[in-house]
Amino acid sequence: MTELELTTNKGLESFVLDEWHVRSAPLAAAGGGLTPGAALARVRVWADAPEEAVVAAALQMRTIHHVLRMLHEFELPDTLSDPLAFIRSQLALLSIRELDPEGTSFRVTTERTGVHSFTSIDVQRAAGAGILDRYERPVRMKGHDVEVRCDVRLQRVKVSVQYTRRSLTQRHVRPFRPRTALKANLAWAMLTLARPPHLPPPRALLDPCCGSGTVLLEAAERWSDCFLAASDTSEMCVRGVQQNLKAEPAAVQVHTRQGDARLLDRVWEGQKFDTVVANLPFGLRLGAQMHPYWFLVDLLGALARAMDPGGRVVLLTTQRRALNLAAEQGGHFRVRFARVVEMGGVHPGMMLLERTDRPAVPPRARLLEQMEPTPAAGPLTSA
Numbered sequence: 001m002t003e004l005e006l007t008t009n010k011g012l013e014s015f016v017l018d019e020w021h022v023r024s025a026p027l028a029a030a031g032g033g034l035t036p037g038a039a040l041a042r043v044r045v046w047a048d049a050p051e052e053a054v055v056a057a058a059l060q061m062r063t064i065h066h067v068l069r070m071l072h073e074f075e076l077p078d079t080l081s082d083p084l085a086f087i088r089s090q091l092a093l094l095s096i097r098e099l100d101p102e103g104t105s106f107r108v109t110t111e112r113t114g115v116h117s118f119t120s121i122d123v124q125r126a127a128g129a130g131i132l133d134r135y136e137r138p139v140r141m142k143g144h145d146v147e148v149r150c151d152v153r154l155q156r157v158k159v160s161v162q163y164t165r166r167s168l169t170q171r172h173v174r175p176f177r178p179r180t181a182l183k184a185n186l187a188w189a190m191l192t193l194a195r196p197p198h199l200p201p202p203r204a205l206l207d208p209c210c211g212s213g214t215v216l217l218e219a220a221e222r223w224s225d226c227f228l229a230a231s232d233t234s235e236m237c238v239r240g241v242q243q244n245l246k247a248e249p250a251a252v253q254v255h256t257r258q259g260d261a262r263l264l265d266r267v268w269e270g271q272k273f274d275t276v277v278a279n280l281p282f283g284l285r286l287g288a289q290m291h292p293y294w295f296l297v298d299l300l301g302a303l304a305r306a307m308d309p310g311g312r313v314v315l316l317t318t319q320r321r322a323l324n325l326a327a328e329q330g331g332h333f334r335v336r337f338a339r340v341v342e343m344g345g346v347h348p349g350m351m352l353l354e355r356t357d358r359p360a361v362p363p364r365a366r367l368l369e370q371m372e373p374t375p376a377a378g379p380l381t382s383a
Helices: 013-023 051-058 083-091 120-134 184-194 214-222 237-245 261-267 292-306 320-330 364-369
Strands: 003-009 031-034 044-048 067-075 106-109 146-153 156-162 204-207 227-234 255-258 277-281 312-317 334-338 347-355
Touching: 003 051, 013 031, 013 044, 013 051, 013 184, 031 051, 031 204, 051 067, 051 292, 067 083, 083 120, 083 237, 083 312, 120 146, 184 312, 184 347, 204 214, 214 227, 214 237, 214 277, 227 237, 227 261, 237 255, 261 292, 292 320, 292 334, 292 347, 312 320, 320 334
Parallel strands: 106 146, 204 227, 204 277, 227 255, 277 312
Antiparallel strands: 003 044, 003 067, 031 044, 067 156, 146 156, 312 347, 334 347
16 A cells, blocks of 8 residues: 655645545545644545556646655654754654665755744754764755655654655746746636536636636646636736746637726626636735725626626635625625635635626726726737
8 A cells, every 4th residue: 555645735635635536546445534633734645556656646636736755753742852852863763765775865844833942944954964864865955866854743743755846836837927826736726616527617717817827727727628718907917827828838728808807797798707716816916995895896796797697706815704795795696615725824715606696787886987997898819
């Protein structure tokens, strides 16, 4: 039996397990579950198959960051006077087959959560010293052969060999990469929520806050026959999406327009969508003069005008309460699912809404007054 651990965002563990169920279908006795102690952002998977086959299946995953082979787990007792020395002693006992060949280089990396008397760098030094106590191997921070992880979560230490050189979320060549770009694995999970396997593929999918285009890049990989559309208020983002699409090895057909998401039905006049997936702006991206509640009221109103009953919307937002209130008061959407996820230290809600049969209403007069001039549909371009 081969066991691996897969890392992801907190909140996406169930999405990882569902995807593993599909990816591991050809493998015998495959399964998965939360890691011992229910450690967040990690999933343990297994199959009765050669390690090469299980690793190959894991490397096809779209909802994860890294693939790990576990070596050891242990607790840091509260009575320890020198926890770093204890970590060193534990690492010195480990047999790491990847380091058996002479001349094999390695490095140690650490993710640490909780309050400790030591830093992540201290852990790396202690763990590295423990490995050197057993193996006389060169240490290289770059160009290394093996990466050993020594992660500390509260009082629990998890030691593993990381098989992935870089995060599996870095699968797109993106010349345009804004600081707040959505990670590919989170976009994949949002698309899975919008259109799970038991539903037919989308006919027309829109991201009205497209940013760098991650949602569209992931959607193009899944549904080549779908009408894909991207828009954003920022001309820079629209041009950036076009650059990113052109940089893809395979041709990706996406229609792009510049326009305000609150009037997306006018931006995409004449086009109906059955699926909308978006990472909504927040903080400075939303603008100091724009109240989150009214932004969501106007956004849901525009979505209602651009969608027929049964249409599905997945939004990533830090304004979960305001979205619930706007959906309840407007009556055009029902919230079907909500999950808090971790994204770079922020904890937005990933929320699924379904279009009701309540008739859509025109935009608020005050919204139209704020638009000077009222934006017309921008030119339709394809990339």
